[in-house]
Amino acid sequence: MLSVVVFLPVVVALALAALPATSRPRRYTVPWVATGLVQLALVAVMWRQLPAGGYGFVEQVAWIPSAGISYHLGVDGLSLPLVAMTVVVFTAAAVWSLREDRRPKSYVLLFLALQTVSVGVFVALDLILFFLFFDLSIVFMYFVIAGWGHGARARSAALTFFLYTFLGSLALLLGFILIYLAATPHTFDIPALAAQNPLAAGGPVAGAALLAIGVGLAVKTPLVPFHTWLPPAHTEAPAAGSAVLAGVLLKMGTYGFVRIAMPLLPASWRQFAGVVVVLGVVSVIYGAMVALAQTDLKRMIAYTSVNHMGYVLLGVGAAGLVAGSDAQARQLATTGAVTQMVSHGLITGALFLLAGALHDRGRTYDMSAYGGLAARTPRFAGLFAVAAFASLGLPGFSGFIAEFQIFTGALGAAPVATAIAVVGILVTAGLFLLALSRMLLGELRFPDAPGTPRPFPDLRARELGAVVPLLLLATLIGVVPRFLLDLIEPAARVVNELVSR
Amino acid sequence: MVMMTEDPTTLVPELALLGGAVLAVLVGAWTPRRRQGRVRVLALLAVGVGVVATVVAATRPPSTTFDTYVLDTTTHAVRAIVLVAVALILWWSRDAVAAHPRESEFTALVLLGGLGAVLMAGACDLLLLFAAFLLASVPLYALTGWAKSGATTEAALKYYLSGAFAGVTMLAGTTLLYGAGGTTGYEALPGGLATGAAGPAAVGLVAVLAGLAFKAGAVPAHFWVPDVTDGTPPAVAAVLTTIPKVGALAAMWRLLLAVPDQIVPWPLLVAVLAALSMTLGNLAAFAQTSVLRLLAYSTVSQVGYVLMIIAVGARAPQALPALLFYLAAYTLTNVAAFAVVAAHPARTIEEFRGLGRRRPLLASALVVSLLGLVGTPPTAVFVGKLTAFAAAFDGGMAWLAVLAAINTVASLFYYLRWIAPLFRDEPSGSADGIRESRTARHGAVTAALLSLVLGIAAGLVLPVFVAS
Numbered sequence: 001m002l003s004v005v006v007f008l009p010v011v012v013a014l015a016l017a018a019l020p021a022t023s024r025p026r027r028y029t030v031p032w033v034a035t036g037l038v039q040l041a042l043v044a045v046m047w048r049q050l051p052a053g054g055y056g057f058v059e060q061v062a063w064i065p066s067a068g069i070s071y072h073l074g075v076d077g078l079s080l081p082l083v084a085m086t087v088v089v090f091t092a093a094a095v096w097s098l099r100e101d102r103r104p105k106s107y108v109l110l111f112l113a114l115q116t117v118s119v120g121v122f123v124a125l126d127l128i129l130f131f132l133f134f135d136l137s138i139v140f141m142y143f144v145i146a147g148w149g150h151g152a153r154a155r156s157a158a159l160t161f162f163l164y165t166f167l168g169s170l171a172l173l174l175g176f177i178l179i180y181l182a183a184t185p186h187t188f189d190i191p192a193l194a195a196q197n198p199l200a201a202g203g204p205v206a207g208a209a210l211l212a213i214g215v216g217l218a219v220k221t222p223l224v225p226f227h228t229w230l231p232p233a234h235t236e237a238p239a240a241g242s243a244v245l246a247g248v249l250l251k252m253g254t255y256g257f258v259r260i261a262m263p264l265l266p267a268s269w270r271q272f273a274g275v276v277v278v279l280g281v282v283s284v285i286y287g288a289m290v291a292l293a294q295t296d297l298k299r300m301i302a303y304t305s306v307n308h309m310g311y312v313l314l315g316v317g318a319a320g321l322v323a324g325s326d327a328q329a330r331q332l333a334t335t336g337a338v339t340q341m342v343s344h345g346l347i348t349g350a351l352f353l354l355a356g357a358l359h360d361r362g363r364t365y366d367m368s369a370y371g372g373l374a375a376r377t378p379r380f381a382g383l384f385a386v387a388a389f390a391s392l393g394l395p396g397f398s399g400f401i402a403e404f405q406i407f408t409g410a411l412g413a414a415p416v417a418t419a420i421a422v423v424g425i426l427v428t429a430g431l432f433l434l435a436l437s438r439m440l441l442g443e444l445r446f447p448d449a450p451g452t453p454r455p456f457p458d459l460r461a462r463e464l465g466a467v468v469p470l471l472l473l474a475t476l477i478g479v480v481p482r483f484l485l486d487l488i489e490p491a492a493r494v495v496n497e498l499v500s501r
Numbered sequence: 502m503v504m505m506t507e508d509p510t511t512l513v514p515e516l517a518l519l520g521g522a523v524l525a526v527l528v529g530a531w532t533p534r535r536r537q538g539r540v541r542v543l544a545l546l547a548v549g550v551g552v553v554a555t556v557v558a559a560t561r562p563p564s565t566t567f568d569t570y571v572l573d574t575t576t577h578a579v580r581a582i583v584l585v586a587v588a589l590i591l592w593w594s595r596d597a598v599a600a601h602p603r604e605s606e607f608t609a610l611v612l613l614g615g616l617g618a619v620l621m622a623g624a625c626d627l628l629l630l631f632a633a634f635l636l637a638s639v640p641l642y643a644l645t646g647w648a649k650s651g652a653t654t655e656a657a658l659k660y661y662l663s664g665a666f667a668g669v670t671m672l673a674g675t676t677l678l679y680g681a682g683g684t685t686g687y688e689a690l691p692g693g694l695a696t697g698a699a700g701p702a703a704v705g706l707v708a709v710l711a712g713l714a715f716k717a718g719a720v721p722a723h724f725w726v727p728d729v730t731d732g733t734p735p736a737v738a739a740v741l742t743t744i745p746k747v748g749a750l751a752a753m754w755r756l757l758l759a760v761p762d763q764i765v766p767w768p769l770l771v772a773v774l775a776a777l778s779m780t781l782g783n784l785a786a787f788a789q790t791s792v793l794r795l796l797a798y799s800t801v802s803q804v805g806y807v808l809m810i811i812a813v814g815a816r817a818p819q820a821l822p823a824l825l826f827y828l829a830a831y832t833l834t835n836v837a838a839f840a841v842v843a844a845h846p847a848r849t850i851e852e853f854r855g856l857g858r859r860r861p862l863l864a865s866a867l868v869v870s871l872l873g874l875v876g877t878p879p880t881a882v883f884v885g886k887l888t889a890f891a892a893a894f895d896g897g898m899a900w901l902a903v904l905a906a907i908n909t910v911a912s913l914f915y916y917l918r919w920i921a922p923l924f925r926d927e928p929s930g931s932a933d934g935i936r937e938s939r940t941a942r943h944g945a946v947t948a949a950l951l952s953l954v955l956g957i958a959a960g961l962v963l964p965v966f967v968a969s
Contacts, residue, residue: 064960066822066967067888128887132878139877142917147924155921162917167910174906177891 002057002073005042005083006120009035013112016105025104029097032108036091039119043084050080053490055125055191063126068180068187072125077491078258078338079122081484082251085345086122088473089247090115093240096353096466100240107148111240114140118248122255127176127188130260131169134220137249138165141241149236150359157232164229165220172216172256178209179264194263194498202267210268213261214276221253221309223279224286234302235365239356242298246305247349251341254312258338262316263498270499273320277410280313281417288427292434297358297365300435301351304391307424308344308399311406312337314421318410322500325413327493330500333409334492335485336402342484343390343398343474350387350470354380357463361456362447367435372444377458381440383467388432390474393425398477401485511566513554514580515619518587521547522612529605537604541591544608548588555580559965569626569686571755574968578825579622579751586743586832587615593840593944594736607647611740613640618748621716622755627675627685627709630752634671634712637745638664645741648734656732660741663725667715674708677701687759694764703765709756710770716749718742719804720777727785730797735941738793739839742800747828750807754824758814772812772901779805779908786915790849792842795915796835799874802912803831809905810889813896820896822966823888829962830873830881830955837870837948844941850919857924863942864923866949871916873952876909881955888963 012035016028050056055074063071075083093111100107117140120133138161146158180186182205183198199206219226234242257276262269269276287306294300315337319330357380359365374381390397403425410418446456459467477484509516521544529540555577563573570576591611598607617637624630642664646657679685681702682693694702715722730738757767782802789795810824817823844863847853857864873880886909893902955962 062960064884064963066960066963067819067884067891069960128878135878139872143924146921159917159921163910163913166913170906170910173887174890174903177887177894177902181891181894 001042001046002059002075002123005039005046006073006116006123008039009112009115013109016112017109019105021105023105025099025101028104028108029094029100032094032112033091033098035112036087036094036115039087040084040091043080043087046075047080047084047487050075050077050487053494058125068185068189069128070126070189071129072189072191073123073129074125075123076494077487077489078495079255081338081342081487082122082255082345083119085251085342086115086118086248088470089243089345089349090118092349092353092466092470093243095462096243096356097240098462102148110140110143110147111244114144114244118244118252121252125190127180127190127193127260130190130256131173131176134172134252135166135169137252138162138169141245141249144241145233145237148238148241150238151236153232154236157236161229161233164226168216168219168226170216171212171219175209175212175216178205178212182206182209190260190264197264197266197501199265200267200501202271206265206268207271210261210265210272213256213265217253217256217261218279219253220256221250221313222306223309223313224283224306227283227287227306230306231299231302234352235296235298239353239359242352242356243349246302246352247345250305250309251345254309254316254337254341257313257316258334258495262319262495266499266501269320270322273317276313276317276320277414277417280310280315280317281421283307283310283313284421284424285310285427288424288431292427292431295367297367297435297439298352298355299365300367300431301348301355304428304431305344305348307428308340308348308391310424311403311421312340314410314414314417315340315406318406318413319496320499321413325409327496327500329409329412330496331409331489331492332405334495335488336405336409338488338492339398339405339477339481339484340402343402343477346470346474346477347387347390347397347399350383350467350474351391353463353467353470354384354387357459364447367438369447370439370445371442372440373446374440376444376446376456379459379464383459383464383471385436385440386471387467388436390471390478392429392432396475396478398474398481401478401481506564506566508566511558511564511572512570514551514558514584515616517547517551517554518584518612518616518619522609522616525605525609525612529609532605534600534602534604538595538599540605540608541595544591544612545588547612548584548591551584552581552588555584565625569629570620570623571625572623574966575751575755575821575825576619576623578829578966579747580619582747582829582832583615583618583744586747586836587611589836589840589944589948590736590739590743593843593938593941595940596938597734597736597843597941603647603649607644610640610644610647614644614740615744618744621748622751624752625687625755625759627678630709630756631668631672631675633748633752634668634716637716637748638668641741641745644737645729645733647737652732653734656729660725660729663715663722667712667722670708671712674705674710674712677705678709681705687755690759691761694760699764702760706756706760706765706767707770710753713749713753713756714774716745717753717804718746718801719774719808720781720801723778723782723801726801727794727797730800731791731793735793735839735843738797739836739843742797742839743832743835746800746804747832750804750811750824750828754811754814757811762815768812768815768898771808772898775805775808775812776901776904777805778802778808779905783908783911783915786912789915790851792848792850792853792919795850795919796838796842799912799916800835802908803835803874805908806886806889806905807831809893809898809901812901813892813898817892817896819888820892821968822963823885823892825966826959826963827882827885827889830885830952833948833952833955834870834873834880834882837866837945837952838874840941840945840948841867841870844938844945846936850922853919854922854925858926860942862946866945867923868920869949869953870945871920873949875913875916879953879956881952881959884956884959884963
């Protein structure tokens with residue numbers, strides 16, 4: 001069943017590949033939306049049937065037994081919410097792209113392939129399988145940015161993105177090999193390695209493995225100072241690409257911390273948890289401050305991603321500070337971190353799609369070019385305000401649930417760091433309010449192409465269909481979070497037990 | 502204990518290559534130019550016989566034949582790799598060589614070059630190794646000049662001169678090793694070297710390695726690679742950068758394992774060569790605008806990764822499967838990349854603009870093979886690199902593995918420089934009247950697919966390469 005969920009998009013892509021390239025865009029985009037909906041239905045079934053403990057829907061087939069590699073899939077409370085979020089974001093991107101008219105065939109095929117590898121990363125239970133999906137996500141994303149980017153700099157932004165994240169993925173691979181060699185018998189199987197705990201004693205090898213894996217994941221997350229690829233990649237990518245990049249691909253980094261770094265290298269994680277917390281707080285503050293200084297809407301949202309991923313790191317770092325906190329606080333921090341991943345995927349996906357809507361109408365992301373849009377485009381203004389408030393962590397939205405848990409969980413273990421991180425929320429609140437007042441209020445103004453006074457229409461049905469469900473889900477999690485937390489909490493407890501052993 | 506035989510039937514794959522070459526010359530001489538296609542069919546049949554014989558032979562226990570030739574996993578694997586590469590190249594080069602005045606010579610020379618490469622891999626005697634070296638060199642000198650244009654003549658001369666120099670060095674090294682060890686056979690060599698003088702042994706080993714490094718295109722004997730690759734037709738370049746490499750690297754492996762590293766500290770030497778090859782090959786590839794020169798330097802850097810495996814050969818038990826798998830993966834991927842170049846008249850990166858639109862399948866084959874050379878999963882070279890890195894870590898050369906990882910990232914840069922224009926819009930009006938090769942296009946797609954299949958089926962292939 002899991003294999004079906006993972007590979008359904010690729011199968012659909014292969015079928016669509018048979019269609020002639022000159023077909024109408026709908027021929028491709030409608031099946032893409034349908035694929036997402038089928039996947040969603042399957043994920044909903046899995047959500048209901050997930051066993052209380054351990055992994056569900058496990059599939060394991062020997063792949064390269066002599067190298068300890070197997071095709072091993074499974075979901076638990078950590079991965080299933082992320083799988084669900086991934087499918088939702090992709091489906092929103094599909095609805096958004098319904099009328100994509102620039103080479104629609106390759107566009108849809110690429111996104112379908114990306115959809116498969118993105119779901120694959122979250123359900124892989126073998127390090128090499130994880131790496132395979134992780135790496136292919138970079139390859140496909142490169143083509144999305146290079147092929148459908150806005151500006152003349154799209155290709156160089158795509159290249160920067162590729163080189164940077166590929167370098168990170170190789171560091172990741174080196175770390176995986178170190179863990180593999182430490183285990184007897186040698187294996188890349190994540191549950192087997194977690195049970196065996198080959199590097200329980202810590203030491204230089206475990207430290208090196210954590211450093212390599214940490215760097216690899218930090219590039220993807222991205223953490224300061226490895227974030228420099230993110231703003232250009234986001235600015236140049238098409239709207240759906242940005243939404244997927246921020247909503248899904250960034251989570252691969254943070255998910256790697258919870259799925260791989262914490263359970264497989266517990267001793268080193270405890271040893272260096274302080275460093276993780278500091279990195280997280282630096283990302284929170286730095287991301288917020290730089291976002292505050294942006295005039296380009298997309299760059300601003302991109303930097304808030306750095307800020308939001310910083311909270312996740314604060315949470316998982318605090319979970320490693322075993323000495324200073326009790327089990328309940330650490331579980332709260334881990335649960336908050338996973339919730340934040342889901343929440344950020346939904347909210348940032350919506351924000352980037354809205355930014356794309358703005359670009360479609362005004363051909364620029366420069367915030368100073370817009371003003372008073374609330375009067376002209378009330379639907380856009382309303383949704384953008386909702387997304388902005390959700391993103392800054394207003395109670396009633398998913399971001400609040402996540403950040404509240406992280407802060408509560410981390411406060412006992414790292415009071416100073418947590419206190420500093422809370423300042424980040426204030427800055428993000430400030431910058432979003434500033435953006436709202438600049439763009440939505442005041443005198444009406446929007447860019448006008450010379451000689452062609454064009455209307456500035458409000459959001460269309462297709463755009464609403466993509467953005468509204470994302471924000472509805474974010475609100476749902478914010479108001480009745482139990483359905484999500486009930487899934488995450490047992491898995492978070494397991495991770496914390498693995499870390500503290 | 503290894504069995505000794507003097508049974509000629511154990512050499513069917515080699516004899517098939519030889520017979521195919523002889524038949525190609527004879528039949529070619531008596532066939533009208535328009536019907537020369539039958540020569541290729543004969544050659545492919547001979548290769549087919551060789552493959553079947555290899556598969557049959559691989560089921561037998563390892564043995565030595567005629568005292569100087571080992572039949573073990575390494576030999577069988579190299580036989581299979583070389584035979585498949587020969588078959589692929591003969592097939593996809595059809596459009597390029599058909600109706601050429603020297604069509605049958607092309608076939609014969611490729612077969613003889615393949616025979617030399619296989620013999621190098623199987624030789625367990627320095628004298629046979631040198632004979633095989635010559636057999637892998639002389640036909641390829643002729644093959645380099647096969648197209649008989651200005652550039653190929655220059656390339657042939659360059660290749661011949663550096664080859665002659667390498668050959669003399671290798672022969673001198675053989676003499677020194679014989680003097681130090683009192684024998685040319687690998688089996689008795691460790692005992693002989695233990696009592697002989699260490700200095701001459703070291704110099705001799707280095708000299709023999711120099712000859713093999715020339716065949717493999719490794720630093721410091723790599724200067725011929727870019728000029729020869731750029732000066733010859735892609736089909737010839739594919740042969741020169743693939744087939745002798747496989748034989749030479751396997752020969753290096755066999756020779757070095759026969760020399761105890763207490764007497765000559767060769768692991769460090771090979772590790773340094775590996776580091777230099779991958780780094781210099783990459784650095785030189787950065788600035789290239791000609792795709793053939795880019796591929797040439799990429800082959801130099803790929804040799805570096807293989808040398809990394811050889812450097813830990815004596816210490817890491819999984820080095821042998823890693824080596825053979827890497828060779829197989831590299832061969833398929835490299836043949837695919839050259840086939841793409843052969844399929845399309847473009848020779849500079851800029852001329853590949855818009856290929857993705859015009860020939861999506863060919864462009865995909867190129868993307869698969871270039872990302873394969875980088876080592877992106879799930880292509881075969883990824884598994885090769887993975888096993889190579891693991892072997893290097895296990896063999897205590899973590900620094901080399903880290904350097905290899907850094908080089909892998911660096912290599913991305915120039916491979917991507919080639920990939921990027923594929924999906925850009927082509928300049929208008931350039932698509933008319935382009936002469937493309939259909940067989941090369943099919944060959945490129947087939948080889949790229951095979952490299953993917955090998956990567957996914959690595960679980961089935963790797964155990965086969967474990968020493969029996």
